[in-house]
Amino acid sequence: MAGIRDVAREAHVGIGTVSRYLNGSGYVSEESRNRIETAIKTLDYQPNELARNLYRNRSGIIGVIVPDLEHPFFSKLSKYIEINLYERNYKTMICNTVGISNREKEYLKMLERNVVDGIIAAAHTLHSEEYLKINRPILAMDKDFNGQIPLVHSDHKKGGALAAEAVIKAGCRNVLQFTTSSKVTTPANQRHIVFEEICTKHGIRVRTVETNWNLFSHEHFRRYMQKEMVKYPDVDGIFSADIPAIACMNVLKQRGYKIPQDVKIIGYDGLDVIYMTDPPLTSVSQDIEKLAECCVDTIIRIIEGKEYESHQVIDVDFVQGKSI
Amino acid sequence: MAGIRDVAREAHVGIGTVSRYLNGSGYVSEESRNRIETAIKTLDYQPNELARNLYRNRSGIIGVIVPDLEHPFFSKLSKYIEINLYERNYKTMICNTVGISNREKEYLKMLERNVVDGIIAAAHTLHSEEYLKINRPILAMDKDFNGQIPLVHSDHKKGGALAAEAVIKAGCRNVLQFTTSSKVTTPANQRHIVFEEICTKHGIRVRTVETNWNLFSHEHFRRYMQKEMVKYPDVDGIFSADIPAIACMNVLKQRGYKIPQDVKIIGYDGLDVIYMTDPPLTSVSQDIEKLAECCVDTIIRIIEGKEYESHQVIDVDFVQGKSI
DNA sequence: TTGAAAGCGCTAACAA
DNA sequence: TTGTTAGCGCTTTCAA
Numbered sequence: 001m002a003g004i005r006d007v008a009r010e011a012h013v014g015i016g017t018v019s020r021y022l023n024g025s026g027y028v029s030e031e032s033r034n035r036i037e038t039a040i041k042t043l044d045y046q047p048n049e050l051a052r053n054l055y056r057n058r059s060g061i062i063g064v065i066v067p068d069l070e071h072p073f074f075s076k077l078s079k080y081i082e083i084n085l086y087e088r089n090y091k092t093m094i095c096n097t098v099g100i101s102n103r104e105k106e107y108l109k110m111l112e113r114n115v116v117d118g119i120i121a122a123a124h125t126l127h128s129e130e131y132l133k134i135n136r137p138i139l140a141m142d143k144d145f146n147g148q149i150p151l152v153h154s155d156h157k158k159g160g161a162l163a164a165e166a167v168i169k170a171g172c173r174n175v176l177q178f179t180t181s182s183k184v185t186t187p188a189n190q191r192h193i194v195f196e197e198i199c200t201k202h203g204i205r206v207r208t209v210e211t212n213w214n215l216f217s218h219e220h221f222r223r224y225m226q227k228e229m230v231k232y233p234d235v236d237g238i239f240s241a242d243i244p245a246i247a248c249m250n251v252l253k254q255r256g257y258k259i260p261q262d263v264k265i266i267g268y269d270g271l272d273v274i275y276m277t278d279p280p281l282t283s284v285s286q287d288i289e290k291l292a293e294c295c296v297d298t299i300i301r302i303i304e305g306k307e308y309e310s311h312q313v314i315d316v317d318f319v320q321g322k323s324i
Numbered sequence: 325m326a327g328i329r330d331v332a333r334e335a336h337v338g339i340g341t342v343s344r345y346l347n348g349s350g351y352v353s354e355e356s357r358n359r360i361e362t363a364i365k366t367l368d369y370q371p372n373e374l375a376r377n378l379y380r381n382r383s384g385i386i387g388v389i390v391p392d393l394e395h396p397f398f399s400k401l402s403k404y405i406e407i408n409l410y411e412r413n414y415k416t417m418i419c420n421t422v423g424i425s426n427r428e429k430e431y432l433k434m435l436e437r438n439v440v441d442g443i444i445a446a447a448h449t450l451h452s453e454e455y456l457k458i459n460r461p462i463l464a465m466d467k468d469f470n471g472q473i474p475l476v477h478s479d480h481k482k483g484g485a486l487a488a489e490a491v492i493k494a495g496c497r498n499v500l501q502f503t504t505s506s507k508v509t510t511p512a513n514q515r516h517i518v519f520e521e522i523c524t525k526h527g528i529r530v531r532t533v534e535t536n537w538n539l540f541s542h543e544h545f546r547r548y549m550q551k552e553m554v555k556y557p558d559v560d561g562i563f564s565a566d567i568p569a570i571a572c573m574n575v576l577k578q579r580g581y582k583i584p585q586d587v588k589i590i591g592y593d594g595l596d597v598i599y600m601t602d603p604p605l606t607s608v609s610q611d612i613e614k615l616a617e618c619c620v621d622t623i624i625r626i627i628e629g630k631e632y633e634s635h636q637v638i639d640v641d642f643v644q645g646k647s648i
Numbered sequence: 649t650t651g652a653a654a655g656c657g658c659t660a661a662c663a664a
Numbered sequence: 665t666t667g668t669t670a671g672c673g674c675t676t677t678c679a680a
Contacts, residue, residue: 003657014667019659026660027665046436050383051657054374055672061385061417069406070596075399082393082420086427091439093385094418096406103410112370115415218596246600253602272394272542276570278577278602327673338651343675350676351649375673379656438657650680657672664666 002043011039022047061091062299063116065107067123069096070217071243072271073288074122077141080292081120088300090117101125111136118299124184137302139295142186150302150310152294153187159284159316160194163239163266166282167199170264170324172237174205178244181212191268191284195239207232213244221247229255235263237324242267246277249323264324270317279322290314326367335363346371385415386623387440389431391447393420394541395567396595397612398446401465404616405444412624414441425449435460442623448508461626463619466510474626474634476618477511483608483640484518487563487590490606491523494588494648496561498529502568505536515592515608519563531556537568545571553579559587561648566591570601573647588648594641603646614638 004022008015013032020026021036028036039045053059064081066074082092093116095107104126110116111134118137128145131138142153167175179192196206209228213221225248238248245267249259257263259279267274270285291314301308328346332339337356344350345360352360363369377383388405390398406416417440419431428450434440435458442461452469455462466477491499503516520530533552549572562572569591573583581587583603591598594609615638625632 004659005657008667015658016660016667016669017665020666023659029665032666046433048657049434049437049439050374050378050381051672052659053672054372054378054657054674055659057374057672059374069393069403070396070400072394072396072399075396075402076394078399078418079393079420082418083422086419091434092418094402094406094416095410096403098407109370110373110415113373115373218599222599250600250602273597273600275542275546276574276597276601278574328675329673332651339674340651340653340676341649344650347675353649356649372673375656376675377656378658378673379675381656652677652679654675654677656674659672660670662667662669664668 001048002045004045004047006043007036007039007045010043011035057114058117059115060089061093061116062296063093063095063107063110063119065095065097065104065119065121065123067097067099067125069094072273073269073286076271076288077122077292080289081296084293084296088296090296090300095123097123097125099125101127105130108134108138111138118303120295120299124186137299139299139302141291141295142188144185144187147310150298150308151187152291152298152312152314154286154291154316155313156187156189156191156316157194159268159286160191161198162284162316162318163191163268164195164198164202166266166318166324167195167204167237167239167264168202170237170260172204172264174235175199175237175239176207176209176232176235177238178209178211178240178248180210182210192239204237207235211244218243218247222251225251238263238265240265240267242269242271242274242281242283245281245283246273249277249281260323266324270319274319274321277323282321282324283319285317285319287314287316325372326369328369328371330367331360331363331369334367335359381438382441383439384413385417385440386620387417387419387431387434387443389419389421389428389443389445389447391421391423391449393418396597397593397610400595400612401446401616404613405620408617408620412620414620414624419447421447421449423449425451429454432458435462442627444619444623448510461623463623463626465615465619466512468509468511471634474622474632475511476615476622476636476638478610478615478640479637480511480513480515480640481518483592483610484515485522486608486640486642487515487592488519488522488526490590490642490648491519491528491561491563491588492526494561494584496528496588498559499523499561499563500531500533500556500559501562502533502535502564502572504534506534516563528561531559535568542567542571546575549575562587562589564589564591566593566595566598566605566607569605569607569647570597573601573605584646584648590648594643598643598645601647606645606648607643609641609643611638611640 008018021028097104120139122141124143140149199206221244267281267283270283274281274283332342345352421428446465448467464473523530545568591605591607594607598605598607
């Protein structure tokens, strides 16, 4: 591995000059410039980022913490975060917490150890305090730290309202919604609060099944729905995230229900899979690309000391399928 | 940010002693040990990995290059690669090439710049030479560099044979298979060669549609299939990767075909989505978890200078759905 | 068992 | 316009 001093020797200049050339800082004569260029080519020199990082005290890497990269929501989010970070000259380090709070904790520690310059946290099995005691760039997606950590999320209130509207229009009288644990203070739960509120106002009976989903495999959801749906043979409407909604649809169809004639289903997230089912799933779609862009822009602002919005809400959209 | 010299001062010992304590290298007296421990706690000291990396000339990061993180195959692969790397004390840097060879090239350069210690390359839009001229740890998934770069892939020959067997058993006479561009030298194409070979031997007509898929959205596949399937109204069997197979299934159903009565479909990959369709898709399943484990184990062996297998093949499995 | 010192490869300040 | 030098924060000799 050729180093900067090899280049300097080869080009018959000082290392300072090479460094200045490399970084475009300060003067380098035409003469030196040419000699350095040829030296770099002949030696196939590549600057060692490890050394640069130490001096600059930054790694140029952003950590992205997600619960499960296999879940289509998070894989799409990660994809667009990576694309946006790349365009801004940052690299992406990924962490799947897979429900293990200790992994989340260890990745937070990467911040203090200068492995990453900032973290976009979209997984939250860990206690809030662990986040709050770290005084470095962190951005939270879909988790409210009482305003103490900048927050980005979809307009889940509108999302809940859109779902309620669809259920009302479809004439449902007796609906079931599946929520994640209400113990977690995520803005994502607001959709279910708003949904219930509006439905109830319209005389629709809403029952809520609170779940504790750490696993995201279809198999898991399917088994869960198989057990759960026998308890509610009389429902005529379902509201839930896309993946469990699809599991639910399949279980219902297996049990002889017609969708949407007997039971209407509305999903949430607007993932690609909603087009693959029969009937295609109607869903409230989150704008994942925009969420990613917003997360990236904000974390970089924080890192670079620019001003930023501490609470940003991204619009959601209604995607008409045929399940409601 | 407290540094090692702060700890040394606080504990009234030399920097060397603190370092020895931190790394468990060399002697540290009980006395010093205790003083250092309290000093670390009071100062909340965290070693700066940037400095360690420079000295050790390693980053502890492995780059993972995939074409599209949003594709369920690659998101699942990435997930398990990250999990395996984490267990081996490595971190994961992700790159989506999204079909842009320049991105792939830039990530390769990270290797030479010491940003990453090794690369697991599962995307191959870039020219082979770019890979071959880099003399650092690289592992290829599903791309044959003439044996010059260690290779991991599924047993695609067996996969093709399993698919052929299913098609024969089901009594198809006239099948269509969708392949990726045959210009790319990926072992994954072997399944189609074997499939055609066996089918032909059994008197089944096989037509092959060569595609150039860089995009992976369902929408894209659906439009593609809509255009393509009108050309082959007489086929009674389809063999293709899961995602296009599902798009195909939906297009066929829309055009009034019954699956599997009129047309039988067999997918490839065994992704979670095969359980979400109606009928559930029969598929040849790749063992993604094992692929990930194998990739991780091998790249680490290469990095650490241990011996390794330069060509590893992972078994595939037949998953019976109801589409054939 | 320890502390002082050299150096990992680079950047930037400084004197020339 | 340039080369020399002093760090960046750590690890590891090496002499005490």
